[in-house]
Amino acid sequence: MKISLPLPDLSGERLSFYRQIGVEAVTVPRRYSETFTGRSPKPLVPPAQTGPAGPQPRPPDAAELSRICARVRAFDLEPLAAGVAVSRRILHGEAGRDEDVERLCRSLEVMGQAGLQVVNWNFTALRASEGYAMAAGAGRGGAGYRDFDAARLTGLPPLPEVGAHSADQMWERLAWLLERIVPVAAAAGLRLAIHPNDPPVREYRGVAQPLCDRAAMGRLVELADHPANSLYLDTGVATEWGEDAAAVIEDFGARDRIAAVHLRNVRVQSPRERYTEAFLDEGDGDAVAWMRALHGVGYAGPVDPDHVPHLTGDTEDLRAGWAWAVSHLRALRQG
Numbered sequence: 001m002k003i004s005l006p007l008p009d010l011s012g013e014r015l016s017f018y019r020q021i022g023v024e025a026v027t028v029p030r031r032y033s034e035t036f037t038g039r040s041p042k043p044l045v046p047p048a049q050t051g052p053a054g055p056q057p058r059p060p061d062a063a064e065l066s067r068i069c070a071r072v073r074a075f076d077l078e079p080l081a082a083g084v085a086v087s088r089r090i091l092h093g094e095a096g097r098d099e100d101v102e103r104l105c106r107s108l109e110v111m112g113q114a115g116l117q118v119v120n121w122n123f124t125a126l127r128a129s130e131g132y133a134m135a136a137g138a139g140r141g142g143a144g145y146r147d148f149d150a151a152r153l154t155g156l157p158p159l160p161e162v163g164a165h166s167a168d169q170m171w172e173r174l175a176w177l178l179e180r181i182v183p184v185a186a187a188a189g190l191r192l193a194i195h196p197n198d199p200p201v202r203e204y205r206g207v208a209q210p211l212c213d214r215a216a217m218g219r220l221v222e223l224a225d226h227p228a229n230s231l232y233l234d235t236g237v238a239t240e241w242g243e244d245a246a247a248v249i250e251d252f253g254a255r256d257r258i259a260a261v262h263l264r265n266v267r268v269q270s271p272r273e274r275y276t277e278a279f280l281d282e283g284d285g286d287a288v289a290w291m292r293a294l295h296g297v298g299y300a301g302p303v304d305p306d307h308v309p310h311l312t313g314d315t316e317d318l319r320a321g322w323a324w325a326v327s328h329l330r331a332l333r334q335g
Contacts, residue, residue, distance in 0.1 A: 001261075001294060003329050004080060004302035005322065010068065011036035015075040021323045022330050025080035025302050027120060028068050030060055040318040044146055044310055048130045052162045056087035056100035059107040065114045080302050081118035081193070081260065082111050086177070091125040092165070093173045101177065105184040112188025118259050118302060119185065120193050120232055123174055123211065125165050127197075128153060128204035134310075140279060144310030148199050148240075150273040156205050164206030171210055171219075178224040186228035191301075193232035193259035194220065200240050200272045212272065213241050214248060221257045230259035236306065237262075239285040242271030246289040253297025261299070262306040263290060263329060277307045280328050291332045305329055 005018060006027040013036045018026065060082075069079040084107055087100040111119060131152045139145040158164045185192050196217060197209035210216060217231055231252055238245035252258050265283025268275045280287050294303070305325030314320040 001300055001303050001333065002078065002080065003326055003333070004260075004304045005326070006041045006083075006304070007072070008039055008041055008317075009037045010034050010071050012075075015072070015077065017319065019075050019077060021326045023077065023326055025078040026072055027081040027083060027302075027304075028065070028072060028079045028116070030057070030082070032064050032068050032071070034071075038316055040316070041322070042307060044144070044318070045132050045134050046127075046129045049127050051159065052088040053086065053091050053125065054088065056090070056103045057085055057107070059103060060110050062110050062113060065110060069114055069116075079114075079116060081120055082116050083120045084108070084111075086121065086123060088125075090177060091123070091173065092163075093169065093176075101180050105181060108181065108184050108188050108190055112185075112190050116190065118191050118193050120195065120260060122195050122197075123170075123177075124197050124207070124209055125170070126159065126162050126205055126207040128199045128201050128209065130156065130204075131199055131201070135276060136310075138276065139309050140282060142312060143279070145276050145278060146307060146309075147276040148274065150199070150201050153201070153204055158206035162205070162207060165208055167202075167208035167210055170208050174210060174220070175223050178220075178229060182224040182226055182229045186226055191228055191230050191259035193230055195232040195262075196234060196237045198234065198237050198240075200237055202272075214238070214243050214251075217252070221252070221255065227256050227259075230257045232260045232262065233258045234262040234264070234306070235285055235287075235290050236264035236266050236277065236283075239266050239283065240268060240272055240275050242268065245285050246293040249290060249293040249299075250297060253293065253299055258297070258299055258301065260301055261294065261303045263287065263303055263332075264306045277309070279309060280305065280325060287328075287332055288335065291335070303329060303333075
């Protein structure tokens, strides 16, 4: 397995830092830019989604993507993964979704031609990010932790431009999409890594969150039973469900349905409803057991830390937090 992080930019400062702390592989950006952005690969608290998903992005330019990958390799890092978005028309089941899925399939073809192996994606018409908050000083030694409380979502109405979407509707649209993109991904030599809904509430502002528990992820992989249709397994989310994340790894790993991993820890006060994200070594889950489970199923893909705490004196792009997390993952892997 390879320790990985997403790349916000292709600056020498960013790429050198990643290599210095022990990152081995990356999720590449969609556009070539050597300008340092100054932002973290993941924000401490993501902005609330206040409207529907946008239009389907144009497929990446093959020459530009090749140049991006060459830039990454020049710093002794492997361009292993990329991300794709899913349009409003696909998520809402609207007219024009056939055109959008053609664009999505072309994106997969270009990514496969560039030598990438994993494509990260999500399927939710509206993410329940309004339930997050920053708990300043709540962590070990006064570190800042992010927490989630579903009570913050109580009574929030559907957004006018998004509307309400039932679980049955979302599952019908997801099955329709998988039928069309999984064969294309397989032909391109790619594995689709879909992330569970996070936060894993069942509904938010009238929008069902279809991938909100372990059973749902099992249903997902059975809809298109092929390694190209796999999971972005998140140990934090599995723990948020109230599950033993090591058992979840063993289950889906034995079926060869894990294409990427987020290794992170949480303290759960109420499964799926209330939890606090913690350092990797002090949450409710057992990170040593998770790594052993990954070794046990022969997992060889990317492993990313995620949602790092805020450390005193850290930079805007959370370098100390990411360095700590990557170093901890390297130590766990060796153990």
